[in-house]
Amino acid sequence: MHILLTGGTGLIGRQLCRHWLAQGHRLSVWSRHPERVPALCGAQVKGIAHLVELSHESVDVVVNLAGAPIASARWTRKRKAQLWSSRITLTETLLVWLESLEQKPSVLISGSAVGWYGDGGERELTEDSPPVTEDFASHLCIAWEETAQRAQALGIRVVHVRTGLVLSSEGGFLQRLLLPFKLALGGPVGSGRQWMPWIHIKDQIALIDFLMHEKTASGPYNACAPHPVRNAEFAKNLGRVLHRPAFMPVPAFVLRLGLGEMAELLLGGQRAMPARLQAAGFTFKFTDLRAALDDLSARL
Template sequence: MRILLTGGTGFIGSELVKQLMTHDIVLLTRNVTKARQILNHASQAHLTYIDSLDRLSDLNHIDAVINLAGEPIAGKRWSKRQKQKICDSRWNITRKITELIYASTEPPSVFISGSAVGYYGDQQEHPFDESLHVCHEEFTHHVCARWEELAMRAQSEDTRVCILRTGVVLGLNGGALKMMLPAYKFGAGAVLGSGRQYMPWIHIQDMVRGISYLLNTEHASGYFNLTAPHPVQNREFSRILAKNLKRPYLPFTPRWALALLMGEASSLLFDSIRAKPKHLTDLGFHFNYSRLEPAIKNLLHHYK
């Protein structure tokens, strides 16, 4: 299979490349030299690099597209400029891919495109799956709803579209866990606010396995929560992480302090999203890590 991959040098994408090494990958990157360095773990014989989609007039030579590109949504305050950067980095590339699929006489059979559980917004303590339809004014919903709409335009009899509503991906090479570990290692980890908010987490191995499963399951299409079957409250997450590091942790962090520090982006910490991966499990996908503690134990086993 010949796969066009965007976001292949990111946290999830670089792990996915390992999973897809039996295929030929065309990797979109702004910096080919840097991409080669980041992906030096992969067989370069199976990798081709392009620096712009403008070099392509169609996708007739591509069997599948996996679109993971996007400016990181966490880590910076959401200024007006940063919000636009977050939106443009997702929307523009997705729009261009859809246009290339339209322009193809033999289009890719599948288009797998990123999104996030931020689509749902704060759902408090209520469990839900992909059948939940929401419409609200939060920025995360605004980003994801438009992102998904642009990708779904590619859906046709020839091309199935799978939307990845991704949760908090746990791994050592990026994402939330990498940012949290130094504080927890030194006993300064903390419950965020009341800690009652649900965290829809997923182990990085299950994340890339889930994408590969959708790639190879010919009847899979629509929306998929890429989250483990058992989301946990933040206070439980903090307890398990501190316990397995054999460190103490702070039982409470004032919400107002984090809101002052992060501004509107603090919603990423406090929105309660008890998402279930019903669509994925109904297809027959089996999670290697459905419970948090075994996932944390596995990751910390490799942590130095």
Template sequence: MDQSRIVVAGSSGLIGAALVRSLVADGHEVVRLVRRAPRAADEVRWDPDGGEVAAAVLAGCDAVVNLAGANVGARRWTEAYKESLRRGRVRGTGALASAMAALKPGERPRVFVNGSAIGYYGETGEEIVDESSPPGEGFLPELCVEWEAAAAPAREAGVRTVFVRTGLVVAREGGAWGRLFPLFKAGLGGRLGDGRQFWSFVSLHDEVAAIRFLLDAEELSGPFNVTAPEPVTNREISATMGRVLHRPTLFQVPAPVLRTVLGEMAGDVLGSQRVVPARLLESGFTFAFPDVEGAIRAALN
């Protein structure tokens, strides 16, 4: 994409902040949608929970990227927190999509890249799943289905719409690995449950590169799994973390303990998802860090 005006929601999160840095470094104009009062010239306030965004903010921009939403793993899934997760994602996406649809055809962005997650597929065990696989059952699959459906107004108005179904992002700054690194560095790391569950990971570098690839690829729309090509088990990840960090991995967190501490969310920590990025690979995208050791070393460096 030539130098463009790109609106980004969720720009303070792990992926959003990295994406903004990448876009600005290449000379793009980025408008950041924020929940608080604006503090900089590139910020505009919006209310994703209330489902409100001014259409004028999006008029004439080339692309909209929506990565907004409360952290799924930040706390136990009480009914109130699950509603907060749902509200921010679904209402925020709907607000952006409706605002785009309300614009005149010549003012609408060319592409809408909306966040989603591999939670869409639910528990899949050892079965390899790609974008043709159906949604699973449970809170996260239902949330992802509703989240993606909320983008319908933009798609129906002719805006190319892409869903980024992101896996577990390998980064020091946040996400699942942001919690794992300190534990393993302290020598307290180890497998979760029996460790046989598959984790579909992606390096932060490749996550940002994939989003930018999808922004540029004018022929691509619909869902894309953003995960490295070779998912690995939690047991393999623990061994690799220990090897890279030169620390023992003797500890194991039994499944009953995880269920006690995490509640309903433990099902997703212990669950297995062997997700592959079939459509990205078919489209010619190349992963810089396709294996978990490379992704971990990239995060540390």
């Protein structure tokens, strides 16, 4: 198959490229820096700067993961506009291109996040649950899904992957935690009671591949392990794996002072469950947090 990825040079995109290259698929990555794509994604992966470069080629699958990192900078008005443009505006451009094609891809797998629900508190959240609270991250995910869903009117199967906190040794939020924990400054955030919906990178890649091949799959899927943990438990397990203490709490007021509105990403959480994935027959390799962290520990 010929697979087009946006966000192909990101943490998940790079792993998908490796996985699908090994399966013999042909890959193209739409990127602002196409010259970097072969080095980041694999020598056989084609980097393109403009979608029109593929207008005369058949594309079987589109995986839309592009988006500026949501937690890498304070949410100023300018930063919010960048986060919006990198997801919604880019997806709108993708839709215009898809509409122009005579032969449409069979499926669009589009990124989203468990932040779609807002801060869920103690509620158990499945794909049937409505958004619980309204905040910027929730509005962003809702608009992203609504935009991508328009591809269904073109006869394309649309899947939304609501990703949790991805555990990987090659980047992502786990890498940002390593320094404070290794300096014995790690610990729970705020009350430590907020739920953390996590997923091992291997399961994240496997479930996207599963949803691509599962021809009846459409709509939203919570991409997180079936056993979310509270923030304090996560900190304790990470400390044990790194052989460091994890007792240094970060007070909520300090986060709000330093991060502003973005602090609610860390102080809130989602007790999200992968109900639709499990009902579809997907099997997680990592369902226990300690086992998932142990698998990554040698590379951390």
